[in-house]
Amino acid sequence: xxxxxxxxxxxxxxxxxxxxxxxxxxxxxxxxxxxxxxxxxxxxxxxxxxxxxxxxxxxxxxxxxxxxxxxxxxxxxxxxxxxxxxxxxxxxxxxxxxxxxxxxxxxxxxxxxxxxxxxxxxxxxxxxxxxxxxxxxxxxxxxxxxxxxxxxxxxxxxxxxxxxxxxxxxxxxxxxxxxxxxxxxxxxxxxxxxxxxxxxxxxxxxxxxxxxxxxxxxxxxxxxxxxxxxxxxxxxxxxxxxxxxxxxxxxxxxxxxxxxxxxxxxxxxxxxxxxxxxxxxxxxxxxxxxxxxxxxxxxxxxxxxxxxxxxxxxxxxxxxxxxxxxxxxxxxxxxxxxxxxxxxxxxxxxxxxxxxxxxxxxxxxxxxxxxxxxxxxxxxxxxxxxxxxxxxxxxxxxxxxxxxxxxxxxxxxxxxxxxxxxxxxx
Amino acid sequence: xxxxxxxxxxxxxxxxxxxxxxxxxxxxxxxxxxxxxxxxxxxxxxxxxxxxxxxxxxxxxxxxxxxxxxxx
Numbered sequence: 001x002x003x004x005x006x007x008x009x010x011x012x013x014x015x016x017x018x019x020x021x022x023x024x025x026x027x028x029x030x031x032x033x034x035x036x037x038x039x040x041x042x043x044x045x046x047x048x049x050x051x052x053x054x055x056x057x058x059x060x061x062x063x064x065x066x067x068x069x070x071x072x073x074x075x076x077x078x079x080x081x082x083x084x085x086x087x088x089x090x091x092x093x094x095x096x097x098x099x100x101x102x103x104x105x106x107x108x109x110x111x112x113x114x115x116x117x118x119x120x121x122x123x124x125x126x127x128x129x130x131x132x133x134x135x136x137x138x139x140x141x142x143x144x145x146x147x148x149x150x151x152x153x154x155x156x157x158x159x160x161x162x163x164x165x166x167x168x169x170x171x172x173x174x175x176x177x178x179x180x181x182x183x184x185x186x187x188x189x190x191x192x193x194x195x196x197x198x199x200x201x202x203x204x205x206x207x208x209x210x211x212x213x214x215x216x217x218x219x220x221x222x223x224x225x226x227x228x229x230x231x232x233x234x235x236x237x238x239x240x241x242x243x244x245x246x247x248x249x250x251x252x253x254x255x256x257x258x259x260x261x262x263x264x265x266x267x268x269x270x271x272x273x274x275x276x277x278x279x280x281x282x283x284x285x286x287x288x289x290x291x292x293x294x295x296x297x298x299x300x301x302x303x304x305x306x307x308x309x310x311x312x313x314x315x316x317x318x319x320x321x322x323x324x325x326x327x328x329x330x331x332x333x334x335x336x337x338x339x340x341x342x343x344x345x346x347x348x349x350x351x352x353x354x355x356x357x358x359x360x361x362x363x364x365x366x367x368x369x370x371x372x373x374x375x376x377x378x379x380x381x382x383x384x385x386x387x388x389x390x391x392x393x394x395x396x397x398x399x400x401x402x403x404x405x406x407x408x409x410x411x412x413x414x415x416x417x418x419x420x421x422x423x424x425x426x
Numbered sequence: 427x428x429x430x431x432x433x434x435x436x437x438x439x440x441x442x443x444x445x446x447x448x449x450x451x452x453x454x455x456x457x458x459x460x461x462x463x464x465x466x467x468x469x470x471x472x473x474x475x476x477x478x479x480x481x482x483x484x485x486x487x488x489x490x491x492x493x494x495x496x497x498x
Contacts, residue, residue: 167491
């Protein structure tokens with residue numbers, strides 16, 4: 001059988017296929033379809049499929065543009081879900097066995113953005129009517145969660161970020177429900193894993209995603225996902241990101257965060273906070289007890305003082321002290337009085353002494369004046385001048401006529417007496 | 427004193443959060459100036475016992491943390 005047919009090598013077949021696609025029939029083709037995914041770069045790639053069949057097994061066409069970030073063709077305006085038309089040439093790529101439409105023109109036929117915004121608005125209105133947007137409905141996150149569910153991609157950085165943050169907080173067990181959080185199948189995966197997690201006794205469910213495409217958030221604006229979150233009896237934390245356009249999931253969840261790290265930090269207190277609070281409790285307990293002891297010690301001292309002041313011994317001692325005090329006061333008074341008398345005597349003595357001195361001085365003066373007055377009558381003065389008293393027969397001779405020759409007279413001097421015989425006058 | 431002193435076994439059955447609340451209750455009661463010294467002594471010893479239980483609990487929990495993956 002094989003021998004009858006022409007056998008081709010892979011290279012030969014590839015060459016034939018490549019030649020087929022170089023046929024002008026495959027040049028300058030225009031194809032339209034829904035953008036299932038878009039990746040901009042040095043070469044930009046778009047996966048086109050039939051509109052509204054993203055979830056089914058729709059045939060895909062890989063479209064490529066050779067331009068830097070697609071700015072030459074306005075590719076940066078194209079979003080997932082847009083319906084676009086692309087004009088270009090088909091090409092076969094032997095190494096990947098793939099067919100690519102190399103585009104040279106792209107045009108948006110129907111913007112997904114406008115469509116999405118309209119759908120989002122309708123969903124929000126519906127949820128609002130049901131009361132699911134009311135912030136009062138939001139359940140509080142338990143302060144000490146024991147077990148939580150994490151819904152995110154198993155291989156994504158988001159899961160590692162969540163785990164890292166959780167390990168720095170009050171210990172808890174976590175269960176990962178691997179979930180597709182963007183692109184194809186995200187909605188189905190989120191719904192399925194949410195339902196599974198809600199059946200368990202988790203304290204909290206975290207639904208999060210890492211960086212990813214900004215444009216591919218449609219699953220978090222989906223009504224079914226929103227209803228599943230809103231009706232959960234278990235508190236749900238969403239960490240979807242992109243705060244400019246809040247996803248509906250964020251609006252209906254019990255708490256939302258921008259990043260997975262921030263979302264995880266809403267669960268439980270940090271270990272430091274827990275340990276600090278425990279230390280605070282210990283200090284408060286100790287201080288209260290020490291205060292109590294100090295108060296009791298003060299009370300005891302007060303009682304002892306009161307008791308001591310009321311004892312008979314204290315009273316006797318107090319009386320004795322009073323008597324002693326009085327005695328001392330009496331002594332002091334007596335001493336003061338004595339001092340006063342002594343001072344009076346001293347004053348009298350001083351006065352008397354000065355009076356006496358005055359009297360003596362006065363008497364001395366008077367004596368001196370008498371003496372001065374008597375001085376002329378002092379016999380010794382005459383003697384000093386060589387005068388002497390002459391007595392005859394004991395009678396003072398005051399005149400020469402009282403004497404005769406040869407009369408014996410007695411001459412009296414201050415230092416003695418002498419006898420003399422009166423002789424005839426020459 | 428409207429506080430019931432739990433045994434060590436009873437304390438072991440409480441969660442960390444409940445132990446924390448029990449300590450707060452002890453502190454509130456101890457703050458009441460009308461309680462006597464004997465009661466205060468008992469409460470102080472009880473408070474320290476709860477704090478020790480909290481430390482043990484925290485250490486135990488940190489060792490037993492489990493990160494599981496629920497496969498489909």
